[in-house]
Amino acid sequence: MKKVLVVDDSIIILRIYRHILEKQGYQFITANNGREALEKLQAEVVDLVVTDLMMPEMDGMSLLETIRASDNLRHIPVIMVTANGQVHNEERANRLGVNGFLTKPTSSWDLIEAVSGQLAQ
Numbered sequence: 001m002k003k004v005l006v007v008d009d010s011i012i013i014l015r016i017y018r019h020i021l022e023k024q025g026y027q028f029i030t031a032n033n034g035r036e037a038l039e040k041l042q043a044e045v046v047d048l049v050v051t052d053l054m055m056p057e058m059d060g061m062s063l064l065e066t067i068r069a070s071d072n073l074r075h076i077p078v079i080m081v082t083a084n085g086q087v088h089n090e091e092r093a094n095r096l097g098v099n100g101f102l103t104k105p106t107s108s109w110d111l112i113e114a115v116s117g118q119l120a121q
Helices: 011-023 034-043 060-069 087-096 108-119
Strands: 003-007 027-031 048-052 078-082 100-103
Touching (some): 003 011, 003 034, 011 108, 034 048, 048 060, 048 108, 060 078, 078 108, 087 100
Parallel strands (some): 003 027, 003 048, 078 100
């Protein structure tokens, strides 16, 4: 079973994503910010990270940058989700090596398609 780490500071978003992804057969773990996500990535084997952009303590862009700079983590696909769909955010995420970029509100279908597309590779 593939394990997905979802990083978001919204409990509501985490619950919605859990419902969607567990229904698809994925194992699901959460973190409330980038720092917590890095701790989980050091402790567990994760197949994919889905992260919000705007979060306290460490945002999604900093998390992505740290993952890509790590020899142990850089292979993990990262999908970024944001309510702030500004082009410069997507361009920066692409430069840092993001695997997918979704804009909130994200439909269940778009989330499932993005996650399954990355995990099928």
